[in-house]
Amino acid sequence: MRLLRRLGLRARVTLATTVVAAAGLAVAGVLMVVALERALLGALDDTAHGHGRDIAALVESDQVTNPLPSFGAAVAQVVDAQGRVRASTPGGDRLTPIVTEDDLDALRAGEAVNLDGGRLGMPGQLRVVGEPAGPPGDPQTVVVAVPLTEHQRSVQFAAIGVVGGGAGLTAALGLLSWVVIGRALRPVDELRAGADIITGGGGEQRLPVPSGDDELTRLAVTLNDMLGRLDAASERQRAFVADAAHELRSPITALQTELEVALHHPEAADPSETAQDALAEVTRMARLVDDLLVLAHLDDPRPVRQAEVVDLHELVDDVVGAIPEPRAGLVVDAPEPARTTAHRDSLRRVLRNLVDNAVRHARQQVTVTVRAETGTVTVAVADDGPGVPEADRERIFERFTRLDDARGRDAGGTGLGLAIAREIVHAHGGTLTVDDAAPGARFVVRLPAADSTEPYGGGPGPSV
Template identity: 70%
Template sequence: MAVLGRMSLRARLTLAATAMAAVGLAVGGVLLIIALDRALLSALDETARRQGEDIATLVESDRIPNPLPGFGAVVAQVIDAEGRVLASTPGGDRLTAVVAGADLEAIQAGGAIDLDGTRLGQPEPLRVVGVATQTAGEPRTVIVAVSLEEQQRSVRFATIGVFGGGLVVTIALAGLSWLVILRALRPVDRLRGGAEEITGAGGGHRLPVPAGGDELSRLAVTLNDMLGRLDAAAARQRAFVADAAHELRSPIAALRTELEVALAHPDAVDPHDTAREALVEVQRMARLVDDLLVLAHLDNPRPVRRDELVDLGELAIEVAEGVPDGAVAVRVDAGDDVFTRGHRDSLSRVLRNLLDNAVRHASSRVEVVVTTGGGRAWVTVADDGAGVRPADRERIFERFTRLDDARDRDAGGSGLGLAIAREIVVAHGGTVTVEDAAPGARFVVALPAARATIGAPESVP
């Protein structure tokens, strides 16, 4: 097993194919030799019996010649019921029968036996058969012994030919298997070579796809699709890092400028104004870092916890009460028993982000409606602002996206709120879309509804 472990895949496949072919040829050769041996013995027995029947014809006509005609047999004898030899071919024993006892009974019953040829001075073994006959009512038995030399020579030649030819065929199959496996694995070598050229820097490199549409081709296509997804993820990661660095650079630069001015002109700057403006920048930076941490958590492949029964109406009222005084009017229309199963803090962040976005762009009012229907819990957040153009209704959910000057840094934050909201909703098995509220924009959140029952609530089908 250790030797096999050190062999290449090509060598192991060739060895396996060759071994299977060798075993098959060996089994087939053995069966062929056995069949040939039995066929030759059967033919020899039939020939000997015909010779015995010819002699039996003479016996039945009571014209037994002595010596008997051989008809090609080594020895032929005619014996009576007592086992006495009545006639024999030249060279045969005229006093003692060739077989006696159990062997004689076997050939009288129609069987055939093998006999050591040295008993009759023959170098090769003999095949002995018997033919029962009678003369004037007296039972007689014709014994015919023929040589097995030709039969054994034919079997030996056949054995040499079968196993010699099998060896040649096995070697040829080994060579053919090596070439076929070499050709079959050549696309794998090309895939390996293509994989060696791919680095972590991306660049859009892809593996060569073998022709033919076989398993290797499908594997190459699957791997290329995986590489495409990895490139896309790496591109998103690089863009995310670049955007995050850019967003963090701005508050840091503003904070540094405020402090440098305060240090350079201490008499011309009010310390309280400097501290207040520095605090604004620090708070903005803290919100950005918090959003980045949330996105990093959402990018984690582990699923979001969804083991809490959340009352969306109650949650919407709670989030709306947190809107600062002096902002636009916020009205909440919360239906009864609108529940979903999820992580309460995450869903609270979704509503808070949507409500902050609506308040930021509303002219005079924001309306939050919580309903249920069709097995879904629906939350809509509508404002009466400028709205969102249809061409931008998907782009606004991308990270660090700002559509116009009205959504600049001072008014619109970092551009991560809607992206975080969508990813949290998707992680909870829901969807979030934006529609035209005429005027303004309406954000629609759909989540799986759940029943508020004692024990473990069941999801609404």
């Protein structure tokens, strides 16, 4: 076993194939030789019985001569019930039976026995059979012995041929297996070499795809798809880190400037105003860091599943009531309960992000509509602001994306609110889309109703 572990896959498979083939050929060869031996021995017995029946016919017709007519190399005797030899071929003993009394009883019972040819001065062994003869009052037995030399020589030649042919066939099969397995494993080695040169630094590095349409080709295609997804994820991660660093640099730079002015020109700085400005920048950084932590939690493949039935009507009332002095009017249209199974705080964050976004862009009014439909609950947040161009209605859900009219520092957004909202909604098995409110934008959240199929395989989305 230790030696097998040191062999390569190609050698192990070839060895296993050769051993199995050799074992199969050996079994088949043994069976063939045994079958041939029995067939030849049966044919020899039939020939001897034929000679015995011819002599028995002479006995029956009382035409027996002594010596008996010869049948080639066969030796025949006619033996009576008392074990006396009545007649014999020229090569046989005319006084003593060629077999013992026990063997003679076996012959009378229809069996065949083997006899050492030395008793008759012949090389090798003899095959002896018996045929009944004579009238009932004088039963006799015709004993016929034929040489086994040719039979044994034929079986020996057959065994040699089987061994030689089996060995040659096994060697040829082993060589063929080595070549075929080597060609079959060549794409695997190419995949390994291709994987060895991939540095993980991004780009379009891919594994070579073998020709054909087999399992290795599909494996290479799947691995290349996986590399593409990894490259895309790595690119998103790099962009995310760069965007996060850029977003954090602005408040840090502003805070550093405020503090340097206060330190170097204390006479020109109002301590109260400096503290307020510094607090505003720190609050901005804290909000950004909090959003980053939420996104990191959403990216965790092990979600925390804390489910409860949430009434979106009540949750919307709580979110709207918690907004201090909104710059636009807030109207809630929720005529009936709309329940879903979710994490309450996660949905609260979604609604707060959507309402804050609508208030920030509205001119005069924001309308929040809650509806319960068959198997679905819907929350729509509409404002009468400038709206979202159709070309940007998917881009605004990307991280750190803000349209041109929302890029100012005073807008109050980090560019993460809508991305967080959509990922939370998706984690709960729902959808978040935006369409035209004519005028303004209308963000629509659709979630499974509490009595419909549960997302996430029976559990809610992650708590954030």
